[in-house]
Amino acid sequence: MTLIDGKAIAQQVRAEVRDEVAAWVAQGHEPPGLATVLVGDDAASAIYVGGKQKASNEVGIRPFDLRLPQDASHDEVRATIHELNANPAVNGILLQLPTPPQVDGPALTTEIDPRKDVDGLTPISTGLLSKGLPGLRPCTPSGCMELLRRHDVQLEGAEAVVVGRSDLVGKPISAMLLAANATVTTCHSRTRDLAEVCRRADVLIAAVGVPELIKGDWIKEGAVVIDVGMNRTPEKLAGDVEFDSAVERASLITPVPGGVGPMTIAMLLRNTLEAAKAAA
């Protein structure tokens, strides 16, 4: 059994992005720009936004740090998004959710120019992914795919089982695995015999948000297990997979934390660079 070191792979991706940004700038281009829009003063949101700013800086991406007051109107936030859409120095736009109640954050997200949708979560980005057309892909599922790629996991013809059907992870990773020629089964809370379906998986993606829902004996001998879950329990930060028993059967598995988690920001930086290149 091999542990997938998401922290190390994320560092590697970030180093690659840093080198590519430097080469891009050396060619005479402006550095890629990533704008974060934070409305109000939620402490957790401020920490997330700060993390993205810091990560951008580290790889040479120019951060644009937009902050609007807690009582900003929907139209004010909308105007900010549209200004960023029009600003050629900005290649990626993130509207930090949740927004205060007077601002319809999810609706405003759909007004981000698809070419700057570095979160890859607008309907048009979702459609481009489904159709296999060029576009920006959502960061967390891209991160999972990157982990599989770096470990040379054979996806063509593999039975892939995705547990969870969120817009954020389950659905897009199902689309990505299908594009990689896996036979893909998507499961969820209404799946009749989840254990049995999981036992078919050569590649199992757990993205359901229930601590240790997936038991070790649901894992096929030699399977690859990617655990996207991050569930705070009284004792620890638990994944969706019962790790201690799953390691007995998996050939390759992500720990929680230190597996998928670190990949999200790394892929966000990569998306921002790709968006800048596509815009040039």
Place this chain on the structure above:
Amino acid sequence: MTLIDGKAIAQQVRAEVRDEVAAWVAQGHEPPGLATVLVGDDAASAIYVGGKQKASNEVGIRPFDLRLPQDASHDEVRATIHELNANPAVNGILLQLPTPPQVDGPALTTEIDPRKDVDGLTPISTGLLSKGLPGLRPCTPSGCMELLRRHDVQLEGAEAVVVGRSDLVGKPISAMLLAANATVTTCHSRTRDLAEVCRRADVLIAAVGVPELIKGDWIKEGAVVIDVGMNRTPEKLAGDVEFDSAVERASLITPVPGGVGPMTIAMLLRNTLEAAKAAA
């Protein structure tokens, strides 16, 4: 075993649309409008377009029949699409494919206003379907779902297997079955043991375009089988399923022809009515 009579169900849907259109007009609204855009003089395309015009007329939908010459430029066709986007009497727009080589038909399709995309095939419509957001859904997979609904097929928790991953049928019907709470497996040419995967299916959708690829003994006893295939062989019009042996096992099955086929135009008419209601 019960045969699914797609012809009768399509007639039923068309009669319902006709009654709803009449009620809509009686409420003082303009009749819904469906525009077809035909570039050049391909005989088969002219027949398709004529069929849609005729079907529209029969249910009280106003047809707009736009024809451009074989040598029309990309920009001329584009201008026509944009005029139709701006015309409030037009609720649905169909650009008949294929177009002559100087016109990039697929690219122009994406310029159809998503609210008028009654084929449901633009990236944004695809994304809205994936996310479960309101939008226009593609006609053939919608027709399959309608057949299942009219026969009260239980989809929640069912194992659904979709053979084929086209943008036209395989992928959207996978998304629709998932939204209906089935456990969905999507298969394709790289699937390792297609027979074995098909044998799991409570509901099997065949949309792969290979005559009689799916053998009778791949059908689980009592399964529901929807055959989207329409393959011209020297002897007959064949589905993707070996019908004569599949009927021995299926509880419910579509014939070819007379199964899914007639549903496509019926659902197109329904989409046009829905688009008119959403625009009012």
